[in-house]
Amino acid sequence: MILPRFDVLVPETVDEACTMLSDHADEGVRLLAGGTDLLVDLRRPIIPQHVPRCDGCTTHPEGRVLSTIECAPSDSDPLMASGGSIRTALEGPRHAAPAFLVSLHKLDQLRGIERLADGGLRIGALTSISEIERSPDVREGWTALAEGADSLGSPLVRNRGTLGGNIANARPAADMAVPTIALGGTLTLKGSSGTCDIPAKDFPRGPGLSVIKQDEILTDIHYPSPVPYSGSAYYKLANRKALEISTVGVAVWLALKEPGGPVADVQVALGAVGPVPILAESVREALIGKVPNEKTLLQAAQAARGDARPIDDHRGSAWYRVQMVEQLTLRLLRTVLKRIRDSK
Numbered sequence: 001m002i003l004p005r006f007d008v009l010v011p012e013t014v015d016e017a018c019t020m021l022s023d024h025a026d027e028g029v030r031l032l033a034g035g036t037d038l039l040v041d042l043r044r045p046i047i048p049q050h051v052p053r054c055d056g057c058t059t060h061p062e063g064r065v066l067s068t069i070e071c072a073p074s075d076s077d078p079l080m081a082s083g084g085s086i087r088t089a090l091e092g093p094r095h096a097a098p099a100f101l102v103s104l105h106k107l108d109q110l111r112g113i114e115r116l117a118d119g120g121l122r123i124g125a126l127t128s129i130s131e132i133e134r135s136p137d138v139r140e141g142w143t144a145l146a147e148g149a150d151s152l153g154s155p156l157v158r159n160r161g162t163l164g165g166n167i168a169n170a171r172p173a174a175d176m177a178v179p180t181i182a183l184g185g186t187l188t189l190k191g192s193s194g195t196c197d198i199p200a201k202d203f204p205r206g207p208g209l210s211v212i213k214q215d216e217i218l219t220d221i222h223y224p225s226p227v228p229y230s231g232s233a234y235y236k237l238a239n240r241k242a243l244e245i246s247t248v249g250v251a252v253w254l255a256l257k258e259p260g261g262p263v264a265d266v267q268v269a270l271g272a273v274g275p276v277p278i279l280a281e282s283v284r285e286a287l288i289g290k291v292p293n294e295k296t297l298l299q300a301a302q303a304a305r306g307d308a309r310p311i312d313d314h315r316g317s318a319w320y321r322v323q324m325v326e327q328l329t330l331r332l333l334r335t336v337l338k339r340i341r342d343s344k
Contacts, residue, residue, distance in 0.1 A: 003042050004097035008032070012106060014217060018192050020102045022215035028098035031217065032105075033126055034160040036153065037169050042097060110164070110219055113137060119225030125164025125218045129176070133158060142223050143339070144179035144232035144251045151175050151236040154243050164218045170203065170210040173246045173272035177204070179234045181277050182251035182269035185223050191216035201269075204276035229264075230255035231339040233332045236271075237324055239315060246272045247316040248324045250304075252332040256292075256340060263287045266300075268329055273308040273321050280307040283329070292337055301330035 009024075011017035021029055032038055104110060110126040113135050121142060123132065132138050133149035152158055152166070152175040166176040167187065177200065185200040192215045200221070203210050212218065232253040238244040249271030257264040266287045268280040282303035290296045310321035 009102045018215045024100045025214045029100040030098045032101040032103040033165040034162040036161040121223040129158040129161045141226045144234040147234040148175040148179040168218045178249045178269045178271035179251040182253045182267045188220040189216045190219045201279045231336045233335045250328040254336045273310040280304040297333045301326045304329040
C-alpha cells in the first residue's frame with residue numbers, strides 16, 4: 001500500500017488530542033484509532049482503473065490518458081494537484097490527504113466494556129470489535145451489537161477495528177452503527193469547549209459526514225439497561241461472508257409489556273438503504289400496543305420497507321434492497337420474539 005506523506009502525533013490525554021486537532025485543522029488532520037478505514041482512505045492509487053484520467057498536461061496535451069504516472073508536474077494533473085490523494089482527485093478538496101495523524105493508541109481511558117450501576121453499558125470508543133464480539137455481557141444484554149461485531153470484516157479487521165471508529169466514520173452500512181441506533185445508544189463527544197452527549201441516531205448527516213466538530217473526539221458509547229421481556233437482533237445481508245460491505249443491514253430491538261402481551265416499544269434500524277442509517281419510525285406505529293402475531297409482524301415489516309430510501313449500485317438494486325428490508329425485518333422480529341420467549 002502506497003500512502004501520502006504525513007506526520008504522526010501521539011497525545012497523552014484526550015484534552016491534548018483535542019488541542020492537536022484544533023491546532024492542525026488548517027493543515028489537514030485525521031484521527032488514527034484502529035486504522036482499518038483510515039488507511040484505505042489514505043492509500044495512493046496503484047491499480048490503473050483507480051487512477052484518475054489526465055485531462056491534459058505538457059506530456060499529454062490531448063488529455064484523457066488513463067494513467068497519470070508519467071504526467072508532467074502541472075496543475076492539470078489531478079494527482080499532482082491533490083498531493084497523491086485518490087479521494088481528493090475524485091471527490092474534491094474536502095478529502096485532501098492530511099498532513100497529520102493523531103494516534104489515540106496511548107489513551108487507555110477510551111478502552112473497555114463496563115456495566116453501569118443503572119444496569120446500562122459503557123463501551124470505550126477504542127474498544128476493539130473483537131472484544132465486543134467475545135463479551136458475554138454484550139451478547140446477553142445487547143445481542144444485536146454482538147451480532148454486528150460477528151459480521152464486521154474479518155478476524156484480522158475485528159482485532160484492529162474499533163467501535164468508535166466504525167461509528168464515527170458515519171457510513172450508512174456500518175455494522176456497529178446500525179445496532180447502536182436500534183439499541184438507543186448515546187455517543188459522548190469531547191472537545192475543546194467541553195463534553196456533550198448525542199443520540200446515535202442524530203450523529204450521521206450523510207455518507208461520511210456527521211455532527212462531530214473538528215476538535216471533538218468520540219470517547220464513549222452508552223447503551224441503556226435492558227428492560228424486562230425485551231431482546232434484539234442484527235442481520236447483515238452481503239454478497240459474501242467476510243470482508244464485505246452490507247447490501248442491507250437490519251437491527252431490531254423489541255420489548256413486550258408482559259409475556260405474550262402487546263408490544264411496549266420497538267426500534268428498527270436500517271443500514272445501506274439510505275444516505276445514513278435509518279430509524280424506521282413507521283414500525284413503531286405499526287406495532288406498539290398490538291399483540292405481535294403474523295399479521296401485525298407483516299404489517300410492521302411492510303412499514304419498514306416504506307421507510308427505506310435505497311439506490312442502485314454494484315451491490316444491489318434499489319428494488320432488491322427494498323424487498324430485503326421487508327423480508328429481513330420480518331425475520332428478525334420473529335427471531336427477537338422467540339428469544340424473549342426462550343429467556344423466560
